[in-house]
Amino acid sequence: MTQRYELYYWPGIQGRGEFVRLALEHAGLKYADIARDKDASTIVDLMKDDALEHPPFAPPILRADRLTIAQTANILLYLGTRHGLAPVDEAGRLWVHQLQLTLADLVTEAHDTHHPIASGLYYEDQKPEAQRRAADFVKNRLPKYLGYFERALARNKAGPGHLAGSATSYADLSLFQVVSGLDYAFPKAMKRLAMDHPHVRALHARVSQGKRIAAYLASTRRIPFNEQGIFRHYPELDP
């Protein structure tokens, strides 16, 4: 593993960069977390670089060799095939990517519970709307998504320990991250729903206990959840 990856993501939050970090950490890959090591201006400079043939719209951005790749699911697609984080057969590869894109939809909906009007405004400027959106999310969307991933795990022919086959894929790692974030943001709702999703809970526990992931989670490389990220704990949104 001599390949050196460069990750560009806003320092101070886990955000969407965390899905990439978990994949890199699980696979034991060397990477530099550029904006954390330096500062956010490194991201701005990269985004403004006119010499880039493939400009990113937003971080996370992964640089490897001559490639500059953006969009979380796209970065994971790239890493997945290279580092055994996805099945090798076409059906399995597409399935894991499909799951990742569904997780991405869930992440966006979780974010929009506290920012239903504009990502450029403060939470405080959209609190009544956030309460309406969060209520719908907790009542309708959260059970629908969790029920779906529970079903996907139950349907795996190799057993409910993984979303695809019998090895950890980037979708397993991402499901772990999403459940961690939801537990942080909506502890009451997640506690009420836990009994309905035993496979999801078991996967979450298992991933957290993996040797490399456990070491990562215990390290300072893991940024704590906070109220600047995607998953925010506002008690009024989780009554």
Added chain:
Amino acid sequence: MTQRYELYYWPGIQGRGEFVRLALEHAGLKYADIARDKDASTIVDLMKDDALEHPPFAPPILRADRLTIAQTANILLYLGTRHGLAPVDEAGRLWVHQLQLTLADLVTEAHDTHHPIASGLYYEDQKPEAQRRAADFVKNRLPKYLGYFERALARNKAGPGHLAGSATSYADLSLFQVVSGLDYAFPKAMKRLAMDHPHVRALHARVSQGKRIAAYLASTRRIPFNEQGIFRHYPELDP
């Protein structure tokens, strides 16, 4: 082209199914539009099929041989490599997918202008919130996204006629569709912005004039835009 594809998508709207239809039509592929030919119960039956190893979360769903694939960008990833709708080199393939995922984000934001609180509620139940969200979308998000795609086209070494290389990719077709939808939903805003995005407008015109796409757009297979779909024209959201 003897392969027969089956597309499952809600009848009566273009929605996210339209991105798949445009790819199938541009490549001249045979497909059955199952729920349009029959009715929406065919989708519900497929989603509930316990025998499916890889259950979909939502349509569009494409069936081909033994594969059942969901998530729009994932379906396009599959079709792209099979039918010349994406570059063959890895860098190009990832770039086109990255653009597609950015278009998917824009599509979700365009949808949420009329449904900022809950997709399960009527527009009429979230009108004040929709006006706030749409105002931010038109002022901040729309110019940011369109400026990005304009830059991506300008940056293409093979010329600004395509997003990648010198052939039409699924991202080109999807950008055409997004611009068509935005023109329908936000005619005033899009007219104000048009001068700033000559490459985007030229791509939109060129794709619409392609032989197969032009024939498709003139056919009854193309469902007209309407106020049940993703792109809706509510004059109060485009003042």
